[in-house]
Amino acid sequence: xxxxxxxxxxxxxxxxxxxxxxxxxxxxxxxxxxxxFRVEIVKEPISLTCVACGRKVEAMGGAEISTxxxxxxxxxxxxxxxxxxxxLLLIIRNRGIxxxxxxxxxxxxxxxxxxxHAICYAVDPDVEELLLGNPYIxxxxxxxxxxxxxxxxxxxxxxxxxxxxxVGDGVNKGDxxxxxxxxxxxxxxxxxxxxxxxxxxxxKWAETFYPVKRNLIVLGLTSASRFRAWPxxxxxxxxxxxxxxxxxxxxxxxxxxxxxxxxxxxINATGRLTIRQMCSLIERSSLVISGDTGVSxxxxxxxxxxxxxxxxxxxxxxxxxxxxxxPIYKEGIVPCVPCWxxxxxxxxxxxxxxxxxxxxxLSISPEEVFEKLKEVLK
Numbered sequence: 001x002x003x004x005x006x007x008x009x010x011x012x013x014x015x016x017x018x019x020x021x022x023x024x025x026x027x028x029x030x031x032x033x034x035x036x037f038r039v040e041i042v043k044e045p046i047s048l049t050c051v052a053c054g055r056k057v058e059a060m061g062g063a064e065i066s067t068x069x070x071x072x073x074x075x076x077x078x079x080x081x082x083x084x085x086x087x088l089l090l091i092i093r094n095r096g097i098x099x100x101x102x103x104x105x106x107x108x109x110x111x112x113x114x115x116x117h118a119i120c121y122a123v124d125p126d127v128e129e130l131l132l133g134n135p136y137i138x139x140x141x142x143x144x145x146x147x148x149x150x151x152x153x154x155x156x157x158x159x160x161x162x163x164x165x166x167v168g169d170g171v172n173k174g175d176x177x178x179x180x181x182x183x184x185x186x187x188x189x190x191x192x193x194x195x196x197x198x199x200x201x202x203x204k205w206a207e208t209f210y211p212v213k214r215n216l217i218v219l220g221l222t223s224a225s226r227f228r229a230w231p232x233x234x235x236x237x238x239x240x241x242x243x244x245x246x247x248x249x250x251x252x253x254x255x256x257x258x259x260x261x262x263x264x265x266x267i268n269a270t271g272r273l274t275i276r277q278m279c280s281l282i283e284r285s286s287l288v289i290s291g292d293t294g295v296s297x298x299x300x301x302x303x304x305x306x307x308x309x310x311x312x313x314x315x316x317x318x319x320x321x322x323x324x325x326x327p328i329y330k331e332g333i334v335p336c337v338p339c340w341x342x343x344x345x346x347x348x349x350x351x352x353x354x355x356x357x358x359x360x361x362l363s364i365s366p367e368e369v370f371e372k373l374k375e376v377l378k
Contacts, residue, residue: 009064010034025067026075035068035075050074057138058118064140089117090152094124094143094159097294101194101301102177107136109186129275133197156184165340175320192321194301196279206280215247215377218282220290222253227312227358228291236261237366252278252295287376292318300325305376307369311360312341326372334359
């Protein structure tokens with residue numbers, strides 16, 4: 001008797017599955033009901049065959065799979081050993097909300113190019129949830145578990161491929177989304193589209209969190225990089241200009257921010273939300289304002305208007321395919337712009353930027369952003 005073990009991604013409860021025996025693959029732990037599992041114990045690929053429609057899902061040990069059939073929605077499967085001709089295509093992009101989202105634009109084309117391959121996406125655990133529910137991904141693998149080249153038929157490694165702006169005669173200074181697609185070996189469509197797949201439950205949670213039906217302005221307060229973060233004092237002044245009798249302001253950050261400028265009409269959700277909760281609220285928003293950081297790319301994925309403040313990197317590199325994004329950028333006004341993430345900065349500019357803050361963003365005034373805000377909300 002051959003047995004595999006599935007570990008619930010939500011609560012980590014482990015359930016055994018017997019090959020050849022019909023099983024309902026839903027987590028039975030009290031109050032969980034999860035339908036995303038990690039395959040454990042087996043080394044060879046396994047297959048889950050939907051009892052209702054016959055569709056198969058194939059996965060390696062250590063991979064993440066959904067146990068809801070993409071064909072009919074059933075959760076009843078027959079586990080077994082995968083077809084000996086099982087082929088695997090591995091994509092690796094370890095980090096960055098925006099970068100991981102940009103790669104999702106390539107997935108439909110990869111599925112068309114390799115219809116006989118199962119697609120696995122290896123990604124850092126802290127951004128893995130961006131890929132939940134994506135129908136073009138057969139399973140996910142966290143990069144911290146290690147990935148061996150010999151286990152895959154096709155391997156597309158996107159780590160450290162776009163960060164060096166001096167390499168290859170400036171090849172990385174072009175549109176970043178297009179660069180990812182070319183590295184994946186697929187053509188760039190006229191309108192490439194990033195995708196986030198929210199569930200009905202996640203949208204319902206967002207409606208409960210923010211049930212008011214009026215303009216919701218999202219402010220992304222922080223960035224992983226100092227040179228992409230607009231000063232908090234500028235955000236504070238901008239907030240004071242917004243008519244909060246007509247609009248609510250939602251503050252987002254991956255870390256908690258406490259200050260005395262929070263008040264009526266301001267929802268401080270900093271440090272409180274998962275990435276998917278943040279996504280579900282941005283989907284309900286009227287406008288997103290931030291630096292060149294993750295929330296700006298989430299807004300673009302949901303076709304939401306955004307005002308994005310750029311400094312170190314020109315906007316055409318980052319939002320060339322974001323038709324509803326309004327960039328504000330000070331090239332020609334601040335002498336060190338663009339410095340390409342400090343890679344081309346002089347010692348003097350680098351020292352000043354680190355000690356006093358980036359002039360490229362400091363020079364963007366709250367009044368300038370507010371004028372753009374009024375245009376969007378007319």
